[in-house]
Amino acid sequence: MTSSPPEITTTGQLRASGHVHRPLRAELRENLLAALADGPDPWPGIHGFDTTVIPQLERALIAGHDIVLLGERGQGKTRLLRSLVGLLDEWSPVIAGSELGEHPYQPVTPASLRRAAELGDDLPVAWRHRSERYAEKLATPDTSVADLIGDVDPIRVAEGRSLGDPETIHYGLVPRSHRGIVAINELPDLAERIQVSLLNVMEERDIQIRGYVLRLDLDVLIVATANPEDYTNRGRIITPLQDRFGAEIRTHYPPTIDEEVAVIRQEAELVADVPEYLLEILARFTRNLRESDAVDQRAGVSARFAIAGAETIAAAALHRATRQHEPEAVARPVDLETAVDVLGGKIEFETGEEGRERAILEHLLRTAVAETARAHLSGIDATVLVDALHGRSGGPAAATVMTGEQVPAADVLAAMPVLGESDLFDRVAGRLDAHTPGERAGALELLLESLYLERLIGKESAGGETVYG
Structure with a gap:
């Protein structure tokens, strides 16, 4: 059952309420530990993984690792990833109208930094439900860098902005999931050149688009699924990307x-x-x-x-x-x-x-x-x-x-x-x-x-x- 969001509408009110900003990985870690200590089952509807997959996944989340689940079709990989949503705070504050859903205390885009400097404590605040902080993409051969990372928006250029203006960029799925979880299903199906575009996001946490180098302090958790046959034999996950996943977890069919x-x-x-x-x-x-x-x-x-x-x-x-x-x-x-x-x-x-x-x-x-x-x-x-x-x-x-x-x-x-x-x-x-x-x-x-x-x-x-x- 979804509760109502807080009635806080400005950054000043947010500070006065005592709200503390937590990075995404700290939020997941602390909420998981609280659930393990005395809360509800953090993995409802997951059967057969209690002594195998779940402990490995919990350790990876506590460590703050990006995760890839390896397993044959129909083993519940996607369902397991979707259950991660339950570990997020139910409501999270964002800068109202911001393109990437930035936290009011930590704007990252040029537009939000400018608004924060101009408005101060009057910077408007909106509330995002945990369900809006999870994005899922099925990797297909026609997926482009623009889909995942972004591209120059010709409409914004036509409005009179110069090509060097960072605000001409239309952000893709990963930046738009700032302070959230990005799940990529069937990762090996991504073309290798598209996989390369994820390298900076997963390590340096910035993005590069057509010569732009934006030091966006992105806060995202990348999780993915892959069939081990594709993963180990065809070698379709490039080695540098494989190296950036902190945890590789094998799933299996229900044992009983x-x-x-x-x-x-x-x-x-x-x-x-x-x-x-x-x-x-x-x-x-x-x-x-x-x-x-x-x-x-x-x-x-x-x-x-x-x-x-x-x-x-x-x-x-x-x-x-x-x-x-x-x-x-x-x-x-x-x-x-x-x-x-x-x-x-x-x-x-x-x-x-x-x-x-x-x-x-x-x-x-x-x-x-x-x-x-x-x-x-x-x-x-x-x-x-x-x-x-x-x-x-x-x-x-x-x-x-x-x-x-x-x-x-x-x-x-x-x-x-x-x-x-x-x-x-x-x-x-x-x-x-x-x-x-x-x-x-x-x-x-x-x-x-x-x-x-x-x-x-x-x-x-x-x-x-x-x-x-």
Whole structure:
């Protein structure tokens, strides 16, 4: 929740209030230490980095270093950088109307220095929220020096100012982020000549534009992300720039299933109820892909893969509930196939696997389903259901259970044999925290699929329908 800014409007009032100017790195350091001592978690929504990345990042901030995060796609690098905003003061005073958002006590541009000398304590003050002190740039090959540093503004020259006048300069992203944080995503994609333009900013803290040498006492923190494959093999970050980053921190994917599920639950925008065990299946599926020899691990398997999968099966559940007039939209194991249909393009396979991509995805998904079922349903004796599906023990003819993308939960439950003759289904529902008809139907589907994967029952699939028997 954002509070209201202070009602101070002049530099004189600011001095009278006792306000003390802090350099950016001191501000980040002191706010971080205060949060670590007794404040709120400074890294909300970051999962799996508690004992690895976060301590390294905290040490780098305390040291006042510029930082580059190295990691494959979808490891939360950008989210981690954006969380740095929370370490800034909520409101910070700036010279009202100043182009670079300078502090009233320390103007740096010629225009602000002149105004400060003329107005003194009457220099007007405005307040900038912490969210305005973070700038983000995706590095692309067409990024120019003007974008990052600045260039001569022809309109100001046309107004009658001379080319030697520093006020003819239009400042780029980095100077405009004075007293803030500049994040550059995919830094290796910057052309080398553009990387050179950052050298003075990161070391001498000044800028050079078309022959101008302005000793602007810039106060910025440069943070960046890079793919380690680009970084180490292609050598696309020039050595002098690499040397100016005080900290290089390797990120990684969530180390545990629970943390992977937490990321999915946090990031996915779900339009229907998705039970926790289905998110676990997607998390295990993603981890299996990351460990598969058939997948190009240099490209990585992004967390967005599982997030998109969760959103897809939720959409499938809502689609079914709408068409079949179900009272609730609940995702079930049968919806996992819809995720495989659309997610294959997010994976890069090894060269020798052409034509086998679908089979590899289906195999690794079945493995994930089996692992999840084993984790939640182990110890449950399903003999009574297996016997009913086989027609054993002199009972009625072998039963079958049909499910599918458009089969309502009520039909799945109605088709289950021995439903009222055993507590099997109640035990399964209890293990999977399933209460509503949609949730119970999904739990029983997982049981049936696990029995099929254990080769205790058969399964046939065609036209979006699956029959167990």
